[in-house]
Structures are given as C-alpha cells and as structure tokens.
Amino acid sequence: MEYTYKTQGTCSSHIQLKVEDGVLQDVAFWGGCNGNLQGISRLVKGMKVEDVLAKLEGVRCGGRPTSCPDQLCRALHEMGY
Numbered sequence: 001m002e003y004t005y006k007t008q009g010t011c012s013s014h015i016q017l018k019v020e021d022g023v024l025q026d027v028a029f030w031g032g033c034n035g036n037l038q039g040i041s042r043l044v045k046g047m048k049v050e051d052v053l054a055k056l057e058g059v060r061c062g063g064r065p066t067s068c069p070d071q072l073c074r075a076l077h078e079m080g081y
Helices: 034-044 049-056 068-078
Strands: 002-006 012-020 023-031
Touching: 002 068, 012 068, 023 034, 023 049, 034 068, 049 068
Parallel strands: none
Antiparallel strands: 002 012, 012 023
16 A cells, blocks of 8 residues: 655654555655665665554654654554554
8 A cells, every 4th residue: 555644743744654464665755865765765665554653653853742753653644554
C-alpha cells in the first residue's frame, strides 16, 4: 500500500511511504533536513512496521512535541498499523 501523509509540527511537509506485508518498502520525506531524513529513510527500509514504531515513536525534535521520525510513526498508525 502506498500512502502520502501530511506532517504537522515538523520542517518536512509530507511523507510518502510504501508498506507491503507489514514491511516498509520505501520512505521519502518532502522538505526538512535532507541528509538526516535520507538516512532515516535508508535505515527503516526493509524493517517491519512494528520495529519502526518501537524505535521511533515519541522521538522529539528540540522543544517540539514531535519530530520527523515520530511523524513517520503517526503516518503508519493512520495506515492502520
């Protein structure tokens, strides 16, 4: 399933992701800190959704209540995971 999520409270504006059989196949962030987000995208590619949620959910950016990794988790929850 492919999905585009509009982020809230982060520098990135959207996250485009593809999940098949509970495994992240592809993740792309629009905007934000390009190098860091490319790194996160490469690290989570091929991971089980449950593992991504366990590692990244609740990560904060500075004084903000969320972050790009946390927004990825919110996108996965919105997809039904």
